[in-house]
Amino acid sequence: MTIRLLIVDDDPLVRAGLSFMLGGAEDITIVGEGADGSEVPALVDRLAPDVVLMDIRMPAVDGLTATEELRSRPGAPEVVVLTTFHADEQVLRALRAGAAGFVLKDTAPAEIVAAVRRVAAGDPVLSPAVTRQLMSHVAGPDATPRQQPRRATARERLASLAGREREVAVAVGQGRSNAEIAAALYMSVPTVKTHVSRILAKLGLNNRVQIALLVHDAGLLDLPDGEGGA
Known part of the structure; x- marks a missing residue:
């Protein structure tokens, strides 16, 4: 092409x-x-x-x-x-x-x-x-006062994801490839791709870089196993 x-x-x-x-x-x-x-x-x-x-x-x-x-x-x-x-x-x-x-x-x-x-x-x-x-830039344990509204908004958006989708989103935020996510979460690569596509559609995002930014904004990488609520 x-x-x-x-x-x-x-x-x-x-x-x-x-x-x-x-x-x-x-x-x-x-x-x-x-x-x-x-x-x-x-x-x-x-x-x-x-x-x-x-x-x-x-x-x-x-x-x-x-x-x-x-x-x-x-x-x-x-x-x-x-x-x-x-x-x-x-x-x-x-x-x-x-x-x-x-x-x-x-x-x-x-x-x-x-x-x-x-x-x-x-x-x-x-x-x-x-x-x-x-x-x-995006790493760090605490959100500054300027970042707190963005963190709350990000967590609210991620709350719309199902449990497995949320796990995949956090793995994307950790910079893992589809193959690495599949191995870590015990699923096939096609299943990971399906989850990523659903995450993009649900959140209205363009690509996996934006998923990673949203996960970072939500502060989920600062918590054990990406846990944390909206």
């Missing part, structure tokens, strides 16, 4: 470099380019990309706002956020908005190509540096 890719970055040299690099992959077709987040809705409607490679810092509408607006639409393409920095709040906002990947601009070209392929296949991706920083 050919992956239809839209590149959105306000720097024409960056766009040209990305187009040259990604366009060389046999299974990736660059369907268009944009210079600002404000252009994304019209470009997506006209070009129907499978994946959007989105810069964060743009002059009129930034990439995070564009991602939030895009991912709220039905049938939206996947988004890989591309940036020169990885501040915690930017990572969290991008992932909560539904971005399936967050890759630093200094990532090796082959890894950016691989990230586009993985996201197109439905496998969220983060660069190792971003993953470590994200886990450090």
